[in-house]
Amino acid sequence: MGALQTLRPWGFVFVMGALFGFVVGAVGGGLLEERSPFSHESAAARQYMISLLEQEPQSLIALTPRSDVVSRAMQFASAEGTAGTITPLSLTYLGGKSSGLLSVHAYAIEVRSADGQRQFFPLALTLVGGKVVRRE
Amino acid sequence: MSRARAALGLTVFLLGMAAGFIASRPATPQLPDSPWASLPTVEEPATTRARVAMLPRDDARGLARALDIQLLERLAGAIDPLVDVEEVTFTGATERQGDILSAYIAEGKALSGERLVVGIVFRVRDGRIVGVN
Numbered sequence: 001m002g003a004l005q006t007l008r009p010w011g012f013v014f015v016m017g018a019l020f021g022f023v024v025g026a027v028g029g030g031l032l033e034e035r036s037p038f039s040h041e042s043a044a045a046r047q048y049m050i051s052l053l054e055q056e057p058q059s060l061i062a063l064t065p066r067s068d069v070v071s072r073a074m075q076f077a078s079a080e081g082t083a084g085t086i087t088p089l090s091l092t093y094l095g096g097k098s099s100g101l102l103s104v105h106a107y108a109i110e111v112r113s114a115d116g117q118r119q120f121f122p123l124a125l126t127l128v129g130g131k132v133v134r135r136e
Numbered sequence: 137m138s139r140a141r142a143a144l145g146l147t148v149f150l151l152g153m154a155a156g157f158i159a160s161r162p163a164t165p166q167l168p169d170s171p172w173a174s175l176p177t178v179e180e181p182a183t184t185r186a187r188v189a190m191l192p193r194d195d196a197r198g199l200a201r202a203l204d205i206q207l208l209e210r211l212a213g214a215i216d217p218l219v220d221v222e223e224v225t226f227t228g229a230t231e232r233q234g235d236i237l238s239a240y241i242a243e244g245k246a247l248s249g250e251r252l253v254v255g256i257v258f259r260v261r262d263g264r265i266v267g268v269n
Contacts, residue, residue: 010148017152018159025160043167050168092175094239095227097253104255106239108175108230120232122239122269124255136214136255136269 041093044130045105049123053088053109055079065131086111094122103127175230183265184238184258191221191242203265210268214256218244224256236260 044063051059057079061072089110096105106124113119126134190198199208215221221244229238240256259267 013148014152017149018156021153021156022160025157091172097241099253108237122257
């Protein structure tokens, strides 16, 4: 009981320090990320690109904002229709930037189509809160 | 005695601060491994550097002289919905069989006043811009 009484003020000091550290970390980290000229490649963006090239509609749907059942059915139908028509050759991250919850990530994709032609084209993804809201 | 207590208090506070700081960092999800190779990056093409500099300068006449109408239409689509481009940052470029893809992030305001970022990727061949996404 005596030991507990002795430790209580130090526990209070520790908790105050922890709260201060948490606020500094959360606010400072967010500001640093926002002011950084470049952002790191996002795991969600990379996963989206892999799912897109591997034609996995289930993963793509999971990485996009919730849509209606018909839109999702169209994504499945589209994936079935194009299955096996392209062979991905390379996937290159060209960089990105974040501004608050919004982030943009650009990729260069190289694929070989079913008729053997090579195609090399870019794709920019816009993510809000880890979900892909725009792809062009 | 009081000096020792103050030092101990400061140490406990700093330890708590370190613990709080660590707890504030969200667990970063690991990047999934890409099954495909990544192409090497190349330098920013001079032609795209000169063209994108016109966007934050609001140099519509310069852009009209530098790009044909099809490329301007594609560029308009790429920066949509920005109406006021404040900054354009080069993020990276790569090359394959003579085609360079050069990526930029444009930052500015939409008509609603909302701050947004959009991606622009130029395709450069033989030193000329031949496409915009």
